[in-house]
Amino acid sequence: MSGLDWPAGFERTATAERERNRSFEATLGSTTEELATEMGRMDVEEWRGEIANAHTKSDGLPLHNANPDDPGFVLRWVDDGEQFAVACDASPRLRDNVRYVLKWVHETRMRSQRPVQTGDSEFAAARLPPGDDDEAVVGTATRQPPHEVLGVAPNAPENVIESAARARKAETHPDNDGDREEFKRVVNAKKAMLEDGR
Structure with missing residues:
Protein backbone atom coordinates (compact mmCIF):
# COMPACT_ATOMS: atom_id res chain seq x y z
CA MET A 1 0.00 0.00 0.00
CA SER A 2 1.34 3.41 -0.93
CA GLY A 3 0.00 5.29 2.07
CA LEU A 4 -1.40 8.01 -0.19
CA ASP A 5 -5.08 8.74 0.43
CA TRP A 6 -6.11 9.30 -3.18
CA PRO A 7 -9.47 11.11 -3.40
CA ALA A 8 -12.44 8.82 -4.04
CA GLY A 9 -13.59 9.00 -7.64
CA PHE A 10 -10.24 10.31 -8.94
CA GLU A 11 -8.67 7.90 -11.44
CA ARG A 12 -5.05 6.87 -11.00
CA THR A 13 -2.58 6.97 -13.87
CA ALA A 14 -1.17 3.56 -14.72
CA THR A 15 2.54 3.36 -13.91
CA ALA A 16 3.42 2.57 -17.53
CA GLU A 17 1.52 5.67 -18.73
CA ARG A 18 3.33 8.17 -16.50
CA GLU A 19 5.52 10.54 -18.48
CA ARG A 20 8.37 12.78 -17.33
CA ASN A 21 7.99 16.50 -17.91
CA ARG A 22 11.26 17.72 -19.32
CA SER A 23 10.26 21.40 -19.34
CA PHE A 24 10.14 21.88 -15.55
CA GLU A 25 13.45 23.25 -14.29
CA ALA A 26 12.46 23.98 -10.67
CA THR A 27 13.50 21.73 -7.81
CA LEU A 28 11.05 19.97 -5.51
CA GLY A 29 12.04 22.35 -2.69
CA SER A 30 11.35 25.51 -4.71
CA THR A 31 8.12 24.01 -6.07
CA THR A 32 6.77 23.31 -2.58
CA GLU A 33 7.74 26.84 -1.47
CA GLU A 34 5.82 28.29 -4.43
CA LEU A 35 2.82 26.08 -3.66
CA ALA A 36 2.77 27.18 0.00
CA THR A 37 2.89 30.83 -1.15
CA GLU A 38 0.07 30.20 -3.62
CA MET A 39 -2.12 28.59 -0.96
CA GLY A 40 -1.45 31.59 1.31
CA ARG A 41 -2.66 33.89 -1.47
CA MET A 42 -5.87 31.88 -1.76
CA ASP A 43 -6.63 32.71 1.89
CA VAL A 44 -8.40 29.40 2.53
CA GLU A 45 -9.42 28.16 5.98
CA GLU A 46 -6.95 25.28 5.97
CA TRP A 47 -4.95 23.26 3.48
CA ARG A 48 -2.67 20.24 3.39
CA GLY A 49 -0.51 18.37 0.89
CA GLU A 50 -0.09 14.63 0.93
CA ILE A 51 2.40 12.17 -0.49
CA ALA A 52 2.81 8.42 -0.05
CA ASN A 53 5.17 8.56 2.91
CA ALA A 54 5.88 10.66 5.99
CA HIS A 55 8.87 12.50 4.47
CA THR A 56 6.96 15.79 4.70
CA LYS A 57 6.83 19.16 6.40
CA SER A 58 4.12 19.97 8.94
CA ASP A 59 1.82 21.19 6.12
CA GLY A 60 2.10 17.82 4.36
CA LEU A 61 4.25 19.16 1.53
CA PRO A 62 7.17 16.89 0.65
CA LEU A 63 10.65 17.64 1.89
CA HIS A 64 13.17 18.56 -0.82
CA ASN A 65 14.57 15.02 -0.90
CA ALA A 66 11.30 13.05 -0.63
CA ASN A 67 11.22 10.10 -3.00
CA PRO A 68 8.22 7.85 -2.25
CA ASP A 69 7.54 4.72 -4.30
CA ASP A 70 4.18 6.23 -5.32
CA PRO A 71 4.92 9.63 -6.96
CA GLY A 72 1.32 10.85 -6.65
CA PHE A 73 0.51 14.13 -4.91
CA VAL A 74 -2.78 15.30 -3.40
CA LEU A 75 -3.60 18.84 -2.28
CA ARG A 76 -6.70 19.34 -0.12
CA TRP A 77 -8.19 22.51 1.27
CA VAL A 78 -11.29 23.89 2.96
CA ASP A 79 -12.78 27.23 1.91
CA ASP A 80 -16.06 28.64 3.21
CA GLY A 81 -16.77 25.26 4.79
CA GLU A 82 -16.48 23.42 1.45
CA GLN A 83 -13.85 20.75 0.83
CA PHE A 84 -11.66 20.73 -2.27
CA ALA A 85 -8.95 18.45 -3.63
CA VAL A 86 -6.72 18.23 -6.66
CA ALA A 87 -4.38 15.35 -7.36
CA CYS A 88 -1.77 14.39 -9.91
CA ASP A 89 0.20 11.23 -10.64
CA ALA A 90 0.77 11.77 -14.39
CA SER A 91 4.56 11.75 -13.99
CA PRO A 92 6.85 9.11 -12.48
CA ARG A 93 8.55 12.00 -10.60
CA LEU A 94 7.00 13.49 -7.45
CA ARG A 95 8.43 16.91 -8.29
CA ASP A 96 6.59 17.03 -11.63
CA ASN A 97 3.28 16.00 -10.04
CA VAL A 98 3.59 18.69 -7.34
CA ARG A 99 4.52 21.20 -10.06
CA TYR A 100 1.44 20.27 -12.14
CA VAL A 101 -0.76 20.88 -9.10
CA LEU A 102 0.99 24.19 -8.40
CA LYS A 103 0.46 25.33 -12.01
CA TRP A 104 -3.23 24.35 -11.91
CA VAL A 105 -3.84 26.16 -8.61
CA HIS A 106 -2.00 29.28 -9.80
CA GLU A 107 -3.77 29.42 -13.16
CA THR A 108 -7.17 28.80 -11.57
CA ARG A 109 -6.59 31.44 -8.88
CA MET A 110 -5.55 33.94 -11.55
CA ARG A 111 -8.76 33.26 -13.51
CA SER A 112 -10.76 34.01 -10.36
CA GLN A 113 -9.30 37.54 -10.37
CA ARG A 114 -10.58 38.34 -13.86
CA PRO A 115 -13.75 40.46 -14.14
CA VAL A 116 -15.55 37.64 -15.96
CA GLN A 117 -18.70 36.08 -14.55
CA THR A 118 -19.22 32.35 -14.73
CA GLY A 119 -21.91 30.03 -13.43
CA ASP A 120 -19.73 28.81 -10.58
CA SER A 121 -16.39 29.31 -8.88
CA GLU A 122 -13.26 28.66 -10.94
CA PHE A 123 -12.40 26.05 -8.32
CA ALA A 124 -15.74 24.24 -8.72
CA ALA A 125 -14.00 21.37 -10.53
CA ALA A 126 -11.98 20.68 -7.38
CA ARG A 127 -14.96 20.75 -4.99
CA LEU A 128 -15.48 17.41 -3.26
CA PRO A 129 -18.92 16.02 -2.47
CA PRO A 130 -19.94 16.41 1.17
CA GLY A 131 -18.47 13.67 3.35
CA ASP A 132 -19.08 12.36 6.83
CA ASP A 133 -19.13 15.13 9.43
CA ASP A 134 -16.56 13.26 11.51
CA GLU A 135 -14.10 12.74 8.65
CA ALA A 136 -12.37 15.97 7.71
CA VAL A 137 -10.66 16.05 4.33
CA VAL A 138 -7.70 18.06 5.59
CA GLY A 139 -7.27 16.53 9.04
CA THR A 140 -5.65 13.15 8.63
CA ALA A 141 -5.81 12.25 12.32
CA THR A 142 -9.52 11.38 12.08
CA ARG A 143 -9.19 9.15 8.99
Whole structure:
Protein backbone atom coordinates (compact mmCIF):
# COMPACT_ATOMS: atom_id res chain seq x y z
CA MET A 1 0.00 0.00 0.00
CA SER A 2 1.34 3.41 -0.93
CA GLY A 3 0.00 5.29 2.07
CA LEU A 4 -1.40 8.01 -0.19
CA ASP A 5 -5.08 8.74 0.43
CA TRP A 6 -6.11 9.30 -3.18
CA PRO A 7 -9.47 11.11 -3.40
CA ALA A 8 -12.44 8.82 -4.04
CA GLY A 9 -13.59 9.00 -7.64
CA PHE A 10 -10.24 10.31 -8.94
CA GLU A 11 -8.67 7.90 -11.44
CA ARG A 12 -5.05 6.87 -11.00
CA THR A 13 -2.58 6.97 -13.87
CA ALA A 14 -1.17 3.56 -14.72
CA THR A 15 2.54 3.36 -13.91
CA ALA A 16 3.42 2.57 -17.53
CA GLU A 17 1.52 5.67 -18.73
CA ARG A 18 3.33 8.17 -16.50
CA GLU A 19 5.52 10.54 -18.48
CA ARG A 20 8.37 12.78 -17.33
CA ASN A 21 7.99 16.50 -17.91
CA ARG A 22 11.26 17.72 -19.32
CA SER A 23 10.26 21.40 -19.34
CA PHE A 24 10.14 21.88 -15.55
CA GLU A 25 13.45 23.25 -14.29
CA ALA A 26 12.46 23.98 -10.67
CA THR A 27 13.50 21.73 -7.81
CA LEU A 28 11.05 19.97 -5.51
CA GLY A 29 12.04 22.35 -2.69
CA SER A 30 11.35 25.51 -4.71
CA THR A 31 8.12 24.01 -6.07
CA THR A 32 6.77 23.31 -2.58
CA GLU A 33 7.74 26.84 -1.47
CA GLU A 34 5.82 28.29 -4.43
CA LEU A 35 2.82 26.08 -3.66
CA ALA A 36 2.77 27.18 0.00
CA THR A 37 2.89 30.83 -1.15
CA GLU A 38 0.07 30.20 -3.62
CA MET A 39 -2.12 28.59 -0.96
CA GLY A 40 -1.45 31.59 1.31
CA ARG A 41 -2.66 33.89 -1.47
CA MET A 42 -5.87 31.88 -1.76
CA ASP A 43 -6.63 32.71 1.89
CA VAL A 44 -8.40 29.40 2.53
CA GLU A 45 -9.42 28.16 5.98
CA GLU A 46 -6.95 25.28 5.97
CA TRP A 47 -4.95 23.26 3.48
CA ARG A 48 -2.67 20.24 3.39
CA GLY A 49 -0.51 18.37 0.89
CA GLU A 50 -0.09 14.63 0.93
CA ILE A 51 2.40 12.17 -0.49
CA ALA A 52 2.81 8.42 -0.05
CA ASN A 53 5.17 8.56 2.91
CA ALA A 54 5.88 10.66 5.99
CA HIS A 55 8.87 12.50 4.47
CA THR A 56 6.96 15.79 4.70
CA LYS A 57 6.83 19.16 6.40
CA SER A 58 4.12 19.97 8.94
CA ASP A 59 1.82 21.19 6.12
CA GLY A 60 2.10 17.82 4.36
CA LEU A 61 4.25 19.16 1.53
CA PRO A 62 7.17 16.89 0.65
CA LEU A 63 10.65 17.64 1.89
CA HIS A 64 13.17 18.56 -0.82
CA ASN A 65 14.57 15.02 -0.90
CA ALA A 66 11.30 13.05 -0.63
CA ASN A 67 11.22 10.10 -3.00
CA PRO A 68 8.22 7.85 -2.25
CA ASP A 69 7.54 4.72 -4.30
CA ASP A 70 4.18 6.23 -5.32
CA PRO A 71 4.92 9.63 -6.96
CA GLY A 72 1.32 10.85 -6.65
CA PHE A 73 0.51 14.13 -4.91
CA VAL A 74 -2.78 15.30 -3.40
CA LEU A 75 -3.60 18.84 -2.28
CA ARG A 76 -6.70 19.34 -0.12
CA TRP A 77 -8.19 22.51 1.27
CA VAL A 78 -11.29 23.89 2.96
CA ASP A 79 -12.78 27.23 1.91
CA ASP A 80 -16.06 28.64 3.21
CA GLY A 81 -16.77 25.26 4.79
CA GLU A 82 -16.48 23.42 1.45
CA GLN A 83 -13.85 20.75 0.83
CA PHE A 84 -11.66 20.73 -2.27
CA ALA A 85 -8.95 18.45 -3.63
CA VAL A 86 -6.72 18.23 -6.66
CA ALA A 87 -4.38 15.35 -7.36
CA CYS A 88 -1.77 14.39 -9.91
CA ASP A 89 0.20 11.23 -10.64
CA ALA A 90 0.77 11.77 -14.39
CA SER A 91 4.56 11.75 -13.99
CA PRO A 92 6.85 9.11 -12.48
CA ARG A 93 8.55 12.00 -10.60
CA LEU A 94 7.00 13.49 -7.45
CA ARG A 95 8.43 16.91 -8.29
CA ASP A 96 6.59 17.03 -11.63
CA ASN A 97 3.28 16.00 -10.04
CA VAL A 98 3.59 18.69 -7.34
CA ARG A 99 4.52 21.20 -10.06
CA TYR A 100 1.44 20.27 -12.14
CA VAL A 101 -0.76 20.88 -9.10
CA LEU A 102 0.99 24.19 -8.40
CA LYS A 103 0.46 25.33 -12.01
CA TRP A 104 -3.23 24.35 -11.91
CA VAL A 105 -3.84 26.16 -8.61
CA HIS A 106 -2.00 29.28 -9.80
CA GLU A 107 -3.77 29.42 -13.16
CA THR A 108 -7.17 28.80 -11.57
CA ARG A 109 -6.59 31.44 -8.88
CA MET A 110 -5.55 33.94 -11.55
CA ARG A 111 -8.76 33.26 -13.51
CA SER A 112 -10.76 34.01 -10.36
CA GLN A 113 -9.30 37.54 -10.37
CA ARG A 114 -10.58 38.34 -13.86
CA PRO A 115 -13.75 40.46 -14.14
CA VAL A 116 -15.55 37.64 -15.96
CA GLN A 117 -18.70 36.08 -14.55
CA THR A 118 -19.22 32.35 -14.73
CA GLY A 119 -21.91 30.03 -13.43
CA ASP A 120 -19.73 28.81 -10.58
CA SER A 121 -16.39 29.31 -8.88
CA GLU A 122 -13.26 28.66 -10.94
CA PHE A 123 -12.40 26.05 -8.32
CA ALA A 124 -15.74 24.24 -8.72
CA ALA A 125 -14.00 21.37 -10.53
CA ALA A 126 -11.98 20.68 -7.38
CA ARG A 127 -14.96 20.75 -4.99
CA LEU A 128 -15.48 17.41 -3.26
CA PRO A 129 -18.92 16.02 -2.47
CA PRO A 130 -19.94 16.41 1.17
CA GLY A 131 -18.47 13.67 3.35
CA ASP A 132 -19.08 12.36 6.83
CA ASP A 133 -19.13 15.13 9.43
CA ASP A 134 -16.56 13.26 11.51
CA GLU A 135 -14.10 12.74 8.65
CA ALA A 136 -12.37 15.97 7.71
CA VAL A 137 -10.66 16.05 4.33
CA VAL A 138 -7.70 18.06 5.59
CA GLY A 139 -7.27 16.53 9.04
CA THR A 140 -5.65 13.15 8.63
CA ALA A 141 -5.81 12.25 12.32
CA THR A 142 -9.52 11.38 12.08
CA ARG A 143 -9.19 9.15 8.99
CA GLN A 144 -10.28 5.60 9.76
CA PRO A 145 -7.74 2.92 8.80
CA PRO A 146 -8.90 0.48 6.08
CA HIS A 147 -9.04 -2.51 8.42
CA GLU A 148 -11.40 -0.61 10.74
CA VAL A 149 -13.67 0.35 7.81
CA LEU A 150 -13.96 -3.36 6.99
CA GLY A 151 -14.04 -4.53 10.62
CA VAL A 152 -11.11 -6.94 10.27
CA ALA A 153 -7.67 -7.31 11.80
CA PRO A 154 -4.87 -5.20 10.25
CA ASN A 155 -3.13 -8.37 9.04
CA ALA A 156 -6.28 -10.27 7.98
CA PRO A 157 -5.82 -12.81 5.17
CA GLU A 158 -7.15 -12.02 1.69
CA ASN A 159 -10.22 -14.28 1.95
CA VAL A 160 -11.29 -12.59 5.22
CA ILE A 161 -10.81 -9.13 3.68
CA GLU A 162 -12.87 -10.07 0.62
CA SER A 163 -15.64 -11.63 2.71
CA ALA A 164 -15.85 -8.62 5.05
CA ALA A 165 -15.79 -6.21 2.11
CA ARG A 166 -18.57 -8.14 0.35
CA ALA A 167 -20.76 -7.97 3.46
CA ARG A 168 -20.03 -4.26 4.07
CA LYS A 169 -20.70 -3.41 0.40
CA ALA A 170 -24.08 -5.16 0.61
CA GLU A 171 -24.92 -3.10 3.74
CA THR A 172 -23.80 0.23 2.30
CA HIS A 173 -24.71 -0.12 -1.40
CA PRO A 174 -26.70 2.93 -2.61
CA ASP A 175 -29.17 0.64 -4.45
CA ASN A 176 -30.11 -0.80 -1.04
CA ASP A 177 -30.65 2.65 0.52
CA GLY A 178 -27.05 2.66 1.73
CA ASP A 179 -24.74 5.64 1.94
CA ARG A 180 -22.78 6.30 -1.28
CA GLU A 181 -19.77 7.79 0.54
CA GLU A 182 -19.60 4.88 3.01
CA PHE A 183 -19.81 2.45 0.08
CA LYS A 184 -16.83 4.22 -1.56
CA ARG A 185 -14.90 4.00 1.72
CA VAL A 186 -15.52 0.23 1.83
CA VAL A 187 -14.39 -0.22 -1.79
CA ASN A 188 -11.25 1.86 -1.16
CA ALA A 189 -10.52 0.05 2.11
CA LYS A 190 -10.69 -3.35 0.41
CA LYS A 191 -8.42 -2.16 -2.39
CA ALA A 192 -5.93 -0.65 0.07
CA MET A 193 -5.76 -3.79 2.20
CA LEU A 194 -5.34 -6.12 -0.77
CA GLU A 195 -2.64 -3.93 -2.31
CA ASP A 196 -0.86 -3.77 1.07
CA GLY A 197 -0.69 -7.56 1.15
CA ARG A 198 1.17 -7.79 -2.19
